[in-house]
Amino acid sequence: MVSKESEQFLTELRFYLMSKGKNDDEINEITEELEVHLMEAEADGKDVSYIIGDSPKQYMKSIGESMSTDYRQMAGLVPLMILLLGAYVSVGPAIEGNFSLSKGMLWIAIIAGSIAVGAYSLLIFRVLPKFLHSKWSAVLLLGASVAMTGLMVMILLWNQKQGFEPIFTATPFQNNVIVAVCAVIFIVSAIYTKTWFTIIIPLFLSVGPIANRFIPQDVNEDPTYILYTLIAFVIIAAFMIFIFMAKRKKMLNNGGKRNV
Amino acid sequence: MSDTTQMLKGILDGCLLAIIKEGEIYGYELAAKLESYGFRSLSEGTIYPLLLRMQKEGLISATLRKSTAGPKRKYYTLTEKGEQELELFIGRWEQVSSSVDNVLNKRGI
Numbered sequence A: 001m002v003s004k005e006s007e008q009f010l011t012e013l014r015f016y017l018m019s020k021g022k023n024d025d026e027i028n029e030i031t032e033e034l035e036v037h038l039m040e041a042e043a044d045g046k047d048v049s050y051i052i053g054d055s056p057k058q059y060m061k062s063i064g065e066s067m068s069t070d071y072r073q074m075a076g077l078v079p080l081m082i083l084l085l086g087a088y089v090s091v092g093p094a095i096e097g098n099f100s101l102s103k104g105m106l107w108i109a110i111i112a113g114s115i116a117v118g119a120y121s122l123l124i125f126r127v128l129p130k131f132l133h134s135k136w137s138a139v140l141l142l143g144a145s146v147a148m149t150g151l152m153v154m155i156l157l158w159n160q161k162q163g164f165e166p167i168f169t170a171t172p173f174q175n176n177v178i179v180a181v182c183a184v185i186f187i188v189s190a191i192y193t194k195t196w197f198t199i200i201i202p203l204f205l206s207v208g209p210i211a212n213r214f215i216p217q218d219v220n221e222d223p224t225y226i227l228y229t230l231i232a233f234v235i236i237a238a239f240m241i242f243i244f245m246a247k248r249k250k251m252l253n254n255g256g257k258r259n260v
Numbered sequence B: 001m002s003d004t005t006q007m008l009k010g011i012l013d014g015c016l017l018a019i020i021k022e023g024e025i026y027g028y029e030l031a032a033k034l035e036s037y038g039f040r041s042l043s044e045g046t047i048y049p050l051l052l053r054m055q056k057e058g059l060i061s062a063t064l065r066k067s068t069a070g071p072k073r074k075y076y077t078l079t080e081k082g083e084q085e086l087e088l089f090i091g092r093w094e095q096v097s098s099s100v101d102n103v104l105n106k107r108g109i
Helices: A004-019 A024-043 A048-052 A056-065 A071-096 A103-131 A136-162 A172-193 A197-214 A223-253 B003-008 B011-021 B027-036 B044-056 B080-104
Strands: A100-102 A166-169 B060-065 B073-078
Touching: A004 A024, A004 A048, A004 A056, A024 A048, A024 B027, A024 B044, A024 B073, A048 A056, A048 B044, A056 B044, A071 A103, A071 A172, A071 A197, A100 A103, A103 A136, A172 A197, B003 B011, B011 B027, B011 B044, B011 B073, B011 B080, B027 B044, B027 B073, B044 B060, B073 B080
Parallel strands: none
Antiparallel strands: A100 A166, B060 B073
């Protein structure tokens, strides 16, 4: 176990190397090696600055320069992001059983998708590394994600009002196939990026369409049930905040040490 | 980076190779050995970018081994190429150090 400060450094290093397109296996190797070093050094009474010097940023840079950039892995991320965006947009209508495609929608998807991929790449590879040591990094990432999701929703709503002529309307069977394909994309992305986000976010996004498809219309529009749903969500949110605060308090009581 | 560190750039590679030649060793031990030989102004982490580069150049090889506590340790050994590089370094160093000695002691050839 390392101190909170060392853990923060290792997280930042991992993020920095990822943002520079370094190979995952090599990132794991160097962060594990440094973790062992930090652990032993801290046991000997040294702190993180004794190991990485006065400038963590400079140290991260020197580590990054010694590692090769994995262009194959980076090249794999772009199609994955495009597939993910497509899956995010398609999964809702497919669950509701009314997936369709129009020329206008395809154009919007291509333009909005390109902008989103470009903006995310710029944010992750160029902007975020400059803010790594600032508390603004998390705000920036979250803000950009929220803004991007909001923009997507606005584009979708605008698209629905345009009444473009569909060139393809899915049959009930095709809708189910699309849902299955989207699920595969989300799972593959989760395995590829080693995070749960690409499974958790679509699950949340799918709650509404699932309710629309499987719950009868009169129940769905009943104010009592809407109120029950809202209360359930508030309770879940409160419970999650409580767990988060309890964990934080426990960590602070342990003198900032990770409690694993 | 301190002036001493700047001076040591390039020399450290050779010193690391020489220490690794003594026997299989992992990062923390390596840093401690460097310190015991008098390299006290260096940050311990300085060795890792160098080790990464030397590993990539095939001068050293690494094996992961279980440790008594915590994650696995990465142990380094010298390769044949590393031994040749160390020999070259020793030759170059002897030449540089005798030249510097001559300058400092005003002994022209």
